Every structure is written in structure tokens, then in C-alpha cells.
Amino acid sequence: MAADPFVVKDIRVEGLQRVEPGTIFSYLPVRVGETFTDDKGADAIRALYNTGFFKDVKVESDGQVLVVRVEERPTLASVDFTGLKEFDKDALKKSLRAAGVADGRYFDKSIIEKAEQELKKQYVSRGFYKAEIKTTVTPVDRNRVAVVFNVEEDEISKIKSISINGLQNFKESALLDEMQLSQGNWLSWYTKNNLYSKQKLVADLESIRSFYLTRGYLEFSIESTQVSISPDKTGIYLSINVKEGVQYKVSSIKLAGELLGKEDDLNKLLQLKPGDIFSSSKLTASTIAMADKLGAYGYAFAAMTPSTDLNKEAQLVDLTLTVDPGKRIYVRKINVTGNNKTRDEVIRREIRQLESSWYDSEKLKLSKDRINRTGHFTEVDISNEEISNSTDQIDVNVKVAEKPTGSLSLGAGFSSTDKLILSAGISQENVFGTGTSLGLNLNTGKTARTLAISSYDPYFTEDGISRFTDIYTRSSMPLYYAGDTQYKVQSTGTNFKLGVPYSEVDRVFFGIGVEQLKMTSSVNTPLAYQEYLREYGETSLNVPLTLGWARDGRDSALIPSRGTYQQVSVELGTSLGDLQFYRAFYQHQYFFPVFKGNVIALNGEVGYGDTYNNKTFPITKNYYVGGIGSVRGYEPGSLGPQTSQVYPGTSIPTGVTSPTGGSSKLVLNGEYTFPVPGSGVDKTLRLFGFVDAGNVFDGTIELSQLRKSYGFGLSWISPLGPLKFSYALPLNSKPEDRLQRFQFQIGTAF
Known part of the structure; x- marks a missing residue:
């Protein structure tokens, strides 16, 4: 109903349980002493609904007093699961919390429904196509509700067959060996390779494509794929339709573009020669080798673009590799990360690339090997980072993952000959992160006793x-x-x-x-x-x-x-x-x-x-x-x-x-x-x-x-x-x- 405008002398809020009155006042578009109108009333209702705190909002007038009546949404008293076997309950609770479903959050039916669908997707991703999830919402005291996701996992769906149609030159078994997905074997309980996954299928199709391109079938294509499930949802059937085409040989291969006077050096890196069967893997290896070669001269972003000219009648292909070295690059800074214990200098003294000098890919590769040879790290990764507003500088990031480099052993034993045997040993390959090794060994056996101290710097x-x-x-x-x-x-x-x-x-x-x-x-x-x-x-x-x-x-x-x-x-x-x-x-x-x-x-x-x-x-x-x-x-x-x-x-x-x-x-x-x-x-x-x-x-x-x-x-x-x-x-x-x-x-x- 329309109301006549009036000057607000007071504002009264009714129905609050958990929300502070100040929250209401902050969303109202009118203050005491201002004129209230129908438009401001509609804005107030809309703003309070959008907070998500309330399921009902009314704005009324009592004389010159503005009355705001609200009914708060119930909060979640608890979130629980029944019937879980495949997933860890705590992990699921953590993922739901990120989606807004957790103890103390406001109950929203639409969010609960989305969470239910997300759980269903999680089960489908692991092959449980028959899984059913039903949500029970139970009111409890103080305007709260308890939410329970009831899961019926049922039998897991497994791949029953994979067929590849259109083959003429290769056996189906050779292509199946290239795929992650399979009909299963004695190790499938561990590898899960008989459980369908869309991501795995996409990767497998790419592996099949690579299989043919490596063997010269430049016109190979995957015509279609079909994924079907049995009526009882326990079996999955994959069908892949391919068109092989014909095998091509290389008739010529040449370099084009800016060669920087290094044409002879680059030609030596080509793994494909005229007369060879075309191979995408050899072509890729050649382009990587040439990019690394130019990287050794400071061209960090050298690009090799291959182009093909097919002679379909003769089944020959002319290859052209266009070289674009880009600009010569300087290394501005070398950043070392991941070394929580090891000092920077232990890593930096193994790096052969210098800051403020030309980029050199060979020196960076050597640096990576030298860091690995210290034995202090399980992983070493070196990457380049472009610098904004600069076209000829980069930063080099060296990221390491440290391994435990210290060990402590304590032992005690008893035998009829040695009686009581006590042994202790402590060794640290990276003392205080300095790269220095220190070891102490002690053994008190009667037949073999040792006290030794060793150090390596x-x-x-x-x-x-x-x-x-x-x-x-x-x-x-x-x-x-x-x-x-x-x-x-x-x-x-x-x-x-x-x-x-x-x-x-x-x-x-x-x-x-x-x-x-x-x-x-x-x-x-x-x-x-x-x-x-x-x-x-x-x-x-x-x-x-x-x-x-x-x-x-x-x-x-x-x-x-x-x-x-x-x-x-x-x-x-x-x-x-x-x-x-x-x-x-x-x-x-x-x-x-x-x-x-x-x-x-x-x-x-x-x-x-x-x-x-x-x-x-x-x-x-x-x-x-x-x-x-x-x-x-x-x-x-x-x-x-x-x-x-x-x-x-x-x-x-x-x-x-x-x-x-x-x-x-x-x-x-x-x-x-x-x-x-x-x-x-x-x-x-x-x-x-x-x-x-x-x-x-x-x-x-x-x-x-x-x-x-x-x-x-x-x-x-x-x-x-x-x-x-x-x-x-x-x-x-x-x-x-x-x-x-x-x-x-x-x-x-x-």
C-alpha cells in the first residue's frame, strides 16, 4: 500500500535474534529527521533481503516512527554425512565450507541444493554413477537447523569395453596401450584406470593423436567419441571413431626467418631429414633444441613456427621452420624460493647464470643440475618471469623443495654375547642450512664398538x-x-x-x-x-x-x-x-x-x-x-x-x-x-x-x-x-x- 511521505522521528527494529541493530541501520536509505517515501521503503526492503540474513522483511510506519520488522533466516547448527565410504568426511566439510555451508552460517535452501549437486558430481567423477544423495533438514532450538547429507554410494561404475573404430594400419591393442583408461587389470584396484574420467579421456585422445602424428599420419583425425552407460549404471562403454589417412615422408626441410648467422648450428639440431617418415615428436624435439641453442645466446623467448606443404598424391611433405628469436634478454634478478632452512648462498653458489648479464639457457640448465647434485633437494625448478614495462629483461625464479637432511638414530639391544648394546647416531647433511655435513656415530656393543666424528664442507x-x-x-x-x-x-x-x-x-x-x-x-x-x-x-x-x-x-x-x-x-x-x-x-x-x-x-x-x-x-x-x-x-x-x-x-x-x-x-x-x-x-x-x-x-x-x-x-x-x-x-x-x-x-x- 502506498503511504504518504513523512519526516522520520524514530526508527524501531523488531524480530532481531542474532543480527545487530547497527547492521539494519547501515542498510536503511533513510535516517531520523529525513523524509520517508515509498521509493525509500522499497530500497530498504531490497537492501535487507540482499544481505541474505532474512527470509522476510517488512517496513511500516507507526505515526512518524519507521518500523522495520524482520524474520531472520535460521542458522546451521551442524552439517553431517551418513553412508560415506569413498570420501573423507572432514575433507568434504572443508569443501562445503568454502561454498558457504558450515556450522554457524545462515541456512539457504538454494545453496544446500547446489552443495548436494556438487557432492553428486564428486561421486560421478570417481565412477559412482548410481550414487544418491538426499538432504535432511531438521529444525532445532534457537532458530537453527541441522543438515544431514544422506549418501547411498551403491556399486561403482567401471569401464566394460573400449573400442576404436576405423583402424587400418595398427592393431587396436597398440592404441589401447597409449591410453590411461582401460577395461582394467589386476592392478586396477590401485591405479583406478578402469574408472571413467572426462579429463582422462581428453588426455587419451591427445595421446592417440600424438601416436599417429609421430608416425607420419598428418591427416589423422578423431571423427567422434561416444560414452554410454548400461541401464543399471554399473558399466561404461567407450567408442572412438578415427580416420587414419596416409603416411607422409619428408621431401625437404628448411629454415626461414631471422637466423642470426647461426644457420649451420641450427641445421645440426634438426632430427628430421629428407626421406624420413614425418614425426611430430622429432619435430618438437628439434624446435626445443633450437630454442635452447638460441637461449644460450640470450634469446630467451625464441619461437620456431613449423609449416607444412602436403603433396597428397606423392604422400610427401615439405617442412619450413620459421625462426623468430625475439629480442636479446638480460637477467635482472635471480629469485630463490622454497628454501625454508637452506641459506640462499648455498643455492646461489651453484648458479652459473649471473644477474645483469645476458640470459644463457645452457648455464641455467647447468645450474639446475649443480643444485640437484648437492643432494639437499627433492625438486628444483627454474622458470622465467617477464617484467612489466620491459621488453629486454626477465627475472629468473629458482624454486626448490627441501628434503630432510638430518637423521637421528637411537637403539638398544641385548644378546647372550654382547649383553646390553646401546647405539646412537646423528648426521646432518646441511648443518644450519650452510651445506656442510656433520656426523657422529656411537656403538657400545662388545664385539663392535665405534666412536666417530666426521665433517664435510x-x-x-x-x-x-x-x-x-x-x-x-x-x-x-x-x-x-x-x-x-x-x-x-x-x-x-x-x-x-x-x-x-x-x-x-x-x-x-x-x-x-x-x-x-x-x-x-x-x-x-x-x-x-x-x-x-x-x-x-x-x-x-x-x-x-x-x-x-x-x-x-x-x-x-x-x-x-x-x-x-x-x-x-x-x-x-x-x-x-x-x-x-x-x-x-x-x-x-x-x-x-x-x-x-x-x-x-x-x-x-x-x-x-x-x-x-x-x-x-x-x-x-x-x-x-x-x-x-x-x-x-x-x-x-x-x-x-x-x-x-x-x-x-x-x-x-x-x-x-x-x-x-x-x-x-x-x-x-x-x-x-x-x-x-x-x-x-x-x-x-x-x-x-x-x-x-x-x-x-x-x-x-x-x-x-x-x-x-x-x-x-x-x-x-x-x-x-x-x-x-x-x-x-x-x-x-x-x-x-x-x-x-x-x-x-x-x-x-x-
Whole structure:
């Protein structure tokens, strides 16, 4: 009803329960002393409704008093679910809260209906096409309601068949192998590859298209796709209709555009040649390689635009790559992020790209590899960021994801021989974020006791000279369990080593050490150790010099996927001590990616030792082989020559033997590593299969005596550090060999 305008002398609000009166006054278009009209009344009602706080609003007059009567919407007292199995209740509550459905929010039927539909979509995305969701709204006290989403998940819908029609040159199975979606297999419970997803289908269609373009079918097209569901909504049927076309060969390929005088260099990067079957993957690889080449000269945004000219009758294609280098770019700033613990300088000292200099893609790639080789990070990403109002400058962003670099171990045990055993160890590869490693190891066992402190500083000097030092005292009674309580080896010493870089991947090492070795024995001590005592005495001093070289071309020290690693070392016992010997060691590792996170890794190690004073090679310097890290499936250090214990006061063997190691060794390893199915290309959790071979020898290496094994395992970059578990099956073990099929290690690649 229309009302005559009047001057407002007072404003009265009725019906409020939770909303403050001030909120009402802030939305009213009229104040005390102003004239109220019908238009202002309509504006007031509209404004108060739009707040969402009220389900009924009335504006009336009582004389010259403006009366605002409201009825508040009920609030949500609680939001709950019943019948949930597929989803986590807390995760769903969190997503609904973002949509406005949460405890304490105002009840709005339309929002609840939208939330219900969104939950339905979530179930459909996981293949639950029969899922039903019904919402119950129950009034409670103080103008509140309780909302319960009642879920009936029912049976999950699975892909029953995938058919690809129109094939002439390839088998359907070859194309199905390119797809993520499938009819399912024994791993589908984990990979979920038999559950339909529109996003996966789009990706699969692109994979099929890429399959044909890589093989020269330039006119290939996907005519249509049909997705149907069975009447009971438990089965999904996919039908893909394709037109293959014909296969094209390259008749010519040329470069055009601004070549900057680098035409010869760019032509060398072309992977397609006249006469080759056209391949989109080779064309893409060529354009990426050329863009990287121009990036090394400062052209960060170089673009290669391919164009094709088809001769359909001859089934030939002429290719033209138009090069647009763009402007030469400077790097304004380098930003480092993600290093919550590691200091910026630890990362920046590995970066070879300089600020305020020309952009260089090769230096940035090298920088990424060097940062990865520190071993402190699980991920390293380098990206470019354009600067507004500048056409010749960019910022480079280096983003890292740190891995746990410290570990603490505490242990206690009891045995009939060692009694109470206490052990503790602490190591930190990145002390206070400086990149320096520090370790302390303590063991109180009766047969093996250790106290060792070690430190490694990769940047002992600003020029990148590294320093390694350790101080240790160790004692072992390896024959204690066999009844020889007198045999004991006590070693105390220190080592100091410097590593000098002379290229981005090469480093030479120089070191010196001092070690005092003390050995006690009894009449039960095996013959090999008694012979050592006769030659060198119970106490001996060793002052070794070490020389070495290492070349690290891996893309990561923690999780390598490509590149090589080599090291050579020579340890020489000098005449300053009692042990005059030499030991030479060479190792070569090779990593190369296969596809989608699959990596083949090869490792070879060879060592040889001898004396230069006509004495027997000291048994304390022998190599040991066996166990994870060398030949899996055999007890650690158990392969190779054995020594027999003797009856007291005689040289008659008792039949009890112990491994003594050998002066030479050969170890060969091969691993095929791949991500856990369903984890994408996650690098932190991987499966692997392996083949090992190796042994130690007294002198000449005999290939016929190599022990071999094969098996499988799991590697995990855990909060405790890199863990590796393996199960091995020996191939040619001998009766005297000591087998240990399941083994684990906290350590690195091999």
C-alpha cells in the first residue's frame, strides 16, 4: 500500500535474534529527521533481503516512527554425512565450507541444493554413477537447523569395453596401450584406470593423436567419441571413431626467418631429414633444441613456427621452420624460493647464470643440475618471469623443495654375547642450512664398538675447494661368537682430504691420514690373522696418502635419472708407517631415462691392492663384497676367501670359517627403476628390478667366480633419509655362501 511521505522521528527494529541493530541501520536509505517515501521503503526492503540474513522483511510506519520488522533466516547448527565410504568426511566439510555451508552460517535452501549437486558430481567423477544423495533438514532450538547429507554410494561404475573404430594400419591393442583408461587389470584396484574420467579421456585422445602424428599420419583425425552407460549404471562403454589417412615422408626441410648467422648450428639440431617418415615428436624435439641453442645466446623467448606443404598424391611433405628469436634478454634478478632452512648462498653458489648479464639457457640448465647434485633437494625448478614495462629483461625464479637432511638414530639391544648394546647416531647433511655435513656415530656393543666424528664442507674456500675430515676409534671382535674371546682389532686415526674443482663436473682429491692399528690374538685365532701378526706385529702405524679424481655429470645426487658418475682413487701406505701398500679403485655409474620416470642405471666397480715391500697384503685393508650396495642376496661382506679357526695350540682347522675379504674386487650392478603404479612420476617412491654380480679375490680377478643374483625392491626418500629395501634370489650360490634374501639400507643409488 502506498503511504504518504513523512519526516522520520524514530526508527524501531523488531524480530532481531542474532543480527545487530547497527547492521539494519547501515542498510536503511533513510535516517531520523529525513523524509520517508515509498521509493525509500522499497530500497530498504531490497537492501535487507540482499544481505541474505532474512527470509522476510517488512517496513511500516507507526505515526512518524519507521518500523522495520524482520524474520531472520535460521542458522546451521551442524552439517553431517551418513553412508560415506569413498570420501573423507572432514575433507568434504572443508569443501562445503568454502561454498558457504558450515556450522554457524545462515541456512539457504538454494545453496544446500547446489552443495548436494556438487557432492553428486564428486561421486560421478570417481565412477559412482548410481550414487544418491538426499538432504535432511531438521529444525532445532534457537532458530537453527541441522543438515544431514544422506549418501547411498551403491556399486561403482567401471569401464566394460573400449573400442576404436576405423583402424587400418595398427592393431587396436597398440592404441589401447597409449591410453590411461582401460577395461582394467589386476592392478586396477590401485591405479583406478578402469574408472571413467572426462579429463582422462581428453588426455587419451591427445595421446592417440600424438601416436599417429609421430608416425607420419598428418591427416589423422578423431571423427567422434561416444560414452554410454548400461541401464543399471554399473558399466561404461567407450567408442572412438578415427580416420587414419596416409603416411607422409619428408621431401625437404628448411629454415626461414631471422637466423642470426647461426644457420649451420641450427641445421645440426634438426632430427628430421629428407626421406624420413614425418614425426611430430622429432619435430618438437628439434624446435626445443633450437630454442635452447638460441637461449644460450640470450634469446630467451625464441619461437620456431613449423609449416607444412602436403603433396597428397606423392604422400610427401615439405617442412619450413620459421625462426623468430625475439629480442636479446638480460637477467635482472635471480629469485630463490622454497628454501625454508637452506641459506640462499648455498643455492646461489651453484648458479652459473649471473644477474645483469645476458640470459644463457645452457648455464641455467647447468645450474639446475649443480643444485640437484648437492643432494639437499627433492625438486628444483627454474622458470622465467617477464617484467612489466620491459621488453629486454626477465627475472629468473629458482624454486626448490627441501628434503630432510638430518637423521637421528637411537637403539638398544641385548644378546647372550654382547649383553646390553646401546647405539646412537646423528648426521646432518646441511648443518644450519650452510651445506656442510656433520656426523657422529656411537656403538657400545662388545664385539663392535665405534666412536666417530666426521665433517664435510663442499665450499671450504670461496673457489669451491671441499674439505673432508674425520676422527675415529673403532674396535671389533669378529670371532667372538666363535669362541675366540681374545681376538680384537683396535684402530684409532684421523683423515684429512681436500677436493679441488677444475671444471663444472671434475674434481681432484688430495688427502693424508694417520691410523694406529692394534691387534690381539689367542691360540684360537684363525691362521690368516696369525700370519698378519707375524709379519706386522700387534701394533702398527699406517700413514696413507690418497689421490683421487671424480667426474659427476648426473642430474641429481639424490635421485639421478640421467648422466654419468666416475671416480678413481689411489691409497698409498707410505714409508712413514709400517704398512707399505697401495689400493686402486675405479667406479663408473651410468643413468639414462627410458620414458615417464623409468630409468636404467648401471654401475661397475673394480679394486686392486698389493704391497711394494715383498710382504703380504695387510688383511686389515682388504675389500669386502656382499649385501645391498654390492651383491644383494648374500650376507654383507661374506663373499670371497674364508679363513678357518684352529684348535688351541695347533694349526688344525676346526671347520668354522670367517670371511676375510680380498685384495681385489669386481662388482657389476644393473637396475631398472620405475614409479609405483598410480603415483604418476613421483620420484620419492619407486620400485626397481636388479641384477648383481661380484666377488672379492686374493690377487687376480676370476670372472668364473663371480656370484650373481637378481630381484626387486623399493626405494623411498623418507623423513629418515633415502631408504632402500630389496629381495634377492642368488643365481649361482655355493654351499659355503651365506645367503640373506631380504636386505635394507639407508643410503644412495647403489
